[in-house]
Amino acid sequence: MNEQGERKFSGLGWLGVVPREWAILSVSSQFEVLLGKMLNQERTRGDHLRPYLRNINVQWDQINTDDLLEMDFPPHERSRYEVQAGDLLICEGGQPGRSAIWDGRIEEIYYQKALHRARSRGRSSVRWLFYCLRAATALDVFAVEGNTTTIGHLTGEQLRAHRFPFPDRNVQDRLVGELDAAAVAARHAQVAIKKQFELLTERRQALITAAVTGKIDVATAGEVDV
Numbered sequence: 001m002n003e004q005g006e007r008k009f010s011g012l013g014w015l016g017v018v019p020r021e022w023a024i025l026s027v028s029s030q031f032e033v034l035l036g037k038m039l040n041q042e043r044t045r046g047d048h049l050r051p052y053l054r055n056i057n058v059q060w061d062q063i064n065t066d067d068l069l070e071m072d073f074p075p076h077e078r079s080r081y082e083v084q085a086g087d088l089l090i091c092e093g094g095q096p097g098r099s100a101i102w103d104g105r106i107e108e109i110y111y112q113k114a115l116h117r118a119r120s121r122g123r124s125s126v127r128w129l130f131y132c133l134r135a136a137t138a139l140d141v142f143a144v145e146g147n148t149t150t151i152g153h154l155t156g157e158q159l160r161a162h163r164f165p166f167p168d169r170n171v172q173d174r175l176v177g178e179l180d181a182a183a184v185a186a187r188h189a190q191v192a193i194k195k196q197f198e199l200l201t202e203r204r205q206a207l208i209t210a211a212v213t214g215k216i217d218v219a220t221a222g223e224v225d226v
Contacts, residue, residue, distance in 0.1 A: 046072030096154035
């Protein structure tokens with residue numbers, strides 16, 4: 001992707017220049033960002049047990065729901081901690097910034113304190129924020145900006161204050177479409193390479209077995225008749 005037009009310095013050392021018309025805005029100006037519910041032993045019991053998502057469930061661009069746990073979420077807390085389809089879940093620790101969009105596969109689900117929930121205020125796409133976070137994480141932006149402890153954390157305050165480029169929504173959607181298409185192509189290439197590697201490994205093992213069992217003569221196997 002190569003956006004045409006004049007450039008300006010973004011004000012962000014890790015990002016450099018961006019198209020002149022792109023706004024550099026805080027995450028909080030575009031998204032409501034809230035941390036999940038704190039887990040303790042008492043909250044694993046109660047009359048309102050519901051499944052919730054943990055840090056470990058959220059991987060890059062995918063959410064694993066095979067090992068969900070339950071916590072007590074009384075009715076008055078549900079709107080605060082419920083995850084809706086289209087919400088972006090962002091890891092606070094582990095790999096700060098790792099994120100994925102919830103697809104709504106479970107009708108009622110909540111989230112733990114180890115995760116931030118980002119919900120669009122209307123102007124910007126959560127998918128665009130996902131790609132911004134992925135780029136920043138790949139460049140160690142969060143570590144450079146102060147998370148130098150053994151186990152780094154991306155606090156709510158840091159995340160809300162963090163600035164990214166936010167072009168107009170139509171530009172975001174177009175670029176997200178291109179990035180998604182590139183990601184699909186990359187996954188297909190990875191699958192093809194994996195299959196080829198497996199075939200080569202099988203062939204190598206078959207040759208080793210044939211040599212060990214005497215089915216081929218390794219001394220002459222490489223000779224070519226002239």
